[in-house]
Amino acid sequence: MNHNRIRKFFLFLLTIFFSFSIAGETVFADTSPIIAVVEKVNGTATVVRQGRTISAKIGLDIYQYDTLRTGRDGSIGVIFNDDTSLSLGPESILVIDEFVFAPRQGKYSIALRMIKGTVAYFSGLISKLAPDSAHLETPTASIGIRGTKFVARVEGE
Amino acid sequence: MRPWRRVLFFWILLFLLSGCGAHRAKRDLIVLLPDAEGKRGVVTVTTQGGSQILDKPGYAIEIEDFNQPPIAPQPVEEKEITDIFGPALSMLPDPASRLILIILYFEPDTTRLTHESKDLVAEILRTIKSRKSDEVYVVGHTDLVGKEAYNTGLSSRRANYVRDLLVSSGIRPNTLFVSFYGKARPLVPTQDEVPEPRNRRVEVIVR
Numbered sequence: 001m002n003h004n005r006i007r008k009f010f011l012f013l014l015t016i017f018f019s020f021s022i023a024g025e026t027v028f029a030d031t032s033p034i035i036a037v038v039e040k041v042n043g044t045a046t047v048v049r050q051g052r053t054i055s056a057k058i059g060l061d062i063y064q065y066d067t068l069r070t071g072r073d074g075s076i077g078v079i080f081n082d083d084t085s086l087s088l089g090p091e092s093i094l095v096i097d098e099f100v101f102a103p104r105q106g107k108y109s110i111a112l113r114m115i116k117g118t119v120a121y122f123s124g125l126i127s128k129l130a131p132d133s134a135h136l137e138t139p140t141a142s143i144g145i146r147g148t149k150f151v152a153r154v155e156g157e
Numbered sequence: 158m159r160p161w162r163r164v165l166f167f168w169i170l171l172f173l174l175s176g177c178g179a180h181r182a183k184r185d186l187i188v189l190l191p192d193a194e195g196k197r198g199v200v201t202v203t204t205q206g207g208s209q210i211l212d213k214p215g216y217a218i219e220i221e222d223f224n225q226p227p228i229a230p231q232p233v234e235e236k237e238i239t240d241i242f243g244p245a246l247s248m249l250p251d252p253a254s255r256l257i258l259i260i261l262y263f264e265p266d267t268t269r270l271t272h273e274s275k276d277l278v279a280e281i282l283r284t285i286k287s288r289k290s291d292e293v294y295v296v297g298h299t300d301l302v303g304k305e306a307y308n309t310g311l312s313s314r315r316a317n318y319v320r321d322l323l324v325s326s327g328i329r330p331n332t333l334f335v336s337f338y339g340k341a342r343p344l345v346p347t348q349d350e351v352p353e354p355r356n357r358r359v360e361v362i363v364r
Binding site: 039042075076077078079083087088089092104105119122123124125129130131139141144146147148149150151152154155 | 243247250251254338344360
């Protein structure tokens, strides 16, 4: 009898826990805007979002805090909302720490973090509207980007 | 030390050194590329040891270590660029041009467009109409001459002047989004009270 009550109580707790986590996720998806979209994929390329790994396909939406990863044979190209384009070569990891393109609030910011691999980058509108607001961090350096096209290789650890 | 031991020691030393050499050859590398618009871009590379500016396309900065300053820009051969960055570069999407930015400049302390900027108004109208855009941002700014409150007003008058100009040319008012920032968001950072033509502007962004 007592045993049964404990089981019921745990089921109740579990139900509450899951309903909260589902609700939380829905809220997150609604409030965080899409910041970029996958334009090209070759071989193995994934997007890591809130601990989950999604295989990258053309047309996949990208959100702030997403991590882009490519495998040994993989590469990926994305276009951000402000027309900034970015691509990764094989065995690369890039974290999108911040991307804000909000002309109505006058807010512009790009903060990317390259863990390892190769990246190609071509500035969009943010670099024209707020020249000092785009940055790429690597394990060894901070790269300030002022309206340009460049490539970088990061050896990682 | 016996001779054969000395030889062995020498070989081990050589092996270790060559290992180091191979490792050091693969440094972090940043290469500036020419962009399609032929504009001069600039990349600033900063480590804990110092900073280097990269402003010539085809030149590269290498980083040996995070607490060493970056190595000064050196020219890179095109073959090396394709060898290292070929896969990444082949996946770089074309500039999408989903957005068009046109900047209008103003005479000091007025809502009068500069001579060159007057001609751009027709281009803005063409762009909005050909794209059938229903999302146009009109963003007003001033340079750093004068008080903050005054400049906020001036940037508002400039933005609304451009808005009214577009409306009187047949653009629907509910597609135009006006905002203004006075002297708070200069395009070219200057000291206070410095006149700067490139900061006296209204940005028109057409989606």
